[in-house]
């Protein structure tokens with residue numbers, strides 16, 4: 001009987017497959033005490049480690065404005081992994097926890113503890129990745145402070161969405177980012193693109209003639225992308241109240257997912273080729289008409305949440321009808337919907353197919369007034 005691979009074999013295999021993995025990695029998690037870190041980033045790091053997908057030599061330095069001890073950070077990571085990830089267990093948890101530490105964030109005028117810790121860890125083959133799990137308003141000041149303290153040289157920086165909230169704020173942020181970083185150092189993340197369901201769209205569509213053949217306006221009546229959530233925003237009210245569903249979900253995750261459904265067959269499934277194909281689709285998105293194509297809503301009780309303005313009109317629900325003017329999709333509405341505190345949670349792409357011509361529903365021929373009679 002074949003044996004399942006051991007974690008070490010998995011690690012060897014994965015590292016063989018991924019020549020881009022650095023020898024040694026320091027991941028600096030900015031906003032390490034926040035909701036995004038707890039819900040997504042920390043459980044993801046734990047999962048990568050348990051699957052042997054991190055380099056042998058790695059460390060995480062959590063950072064934030066508050067000064068806490070390493071032990072407090074480790075406890076916080078354990079809670080996050082327990083609640084949102086795989087249960088941490090025994091000695092493997094201890095080995096994981098040994099790689100975690102905490103240092104206070106840099107500021108413009110203070111190198112802070114983070115600069116010292118990174119100084120101690122500096123080595124020629126050690127890659128430093130700054131992951132900014134912070135509110136978007138903090139992207140610019142943190143980038144400037146890291147640059148001022150000399151912490152961006154050779155590093156990579158990951159920005160979560162929204163990366164700007166309109167063309168002007170996008171340009172302003174991108175100008176600051178490019179003042180200090182080359183494009184190859186910058187990663188703008190939309191985690192919906194990495195979801196298994198999104199990735200599976202490629203296989204569903206490109207590896208199956210049955211689906212490939214009907215993936216167009218001739219056969220599809222409507223495309224729906226639905227992300228209802230039971231979740232509310234109590235842990236991140238300040239961020240959410242300044243953002244709302246349209247910016248938090250529609251123009252980010254739902255647009256990206258719609259583009260994944262709509263893209264033309266890329267040259268290969270490599271990230272660059274798929275991104276190019278997606279960008280080509282974005283060029284054909286028709287501008288949304290807010291009066292005709294968009295419905296916004298707010299759940300009852302939203303303004304009672306601590307941190308939300310009493311008279312807030314922030315949208316917690318959005319539904320939009322998007323038109324994609326490509327040869328393949330002209331005339332097919334893409335209905336994109338998402339909201340907080342709804343009755344159920346789901347992440348679903350639906351293609352409604354046109355009805356085929358069904359002969360069983362065709363009107364029966366009316367009996368002829370002058371039937372033919374056969375005579376013998």
Ligand SMILES: O=C1O[C@H](COP(=O)(O)O)[C@@H](O)[C@H](O)[C@H]1O
Nearest residue numbers: 039191192229231248249253347
């Ligand atoms: O980025 C975000 O995504 C989450 C939904 O993603 P999931 O992977 O947790 O299902 C959403 O709740 C959040 O508001 C938004 O900022």
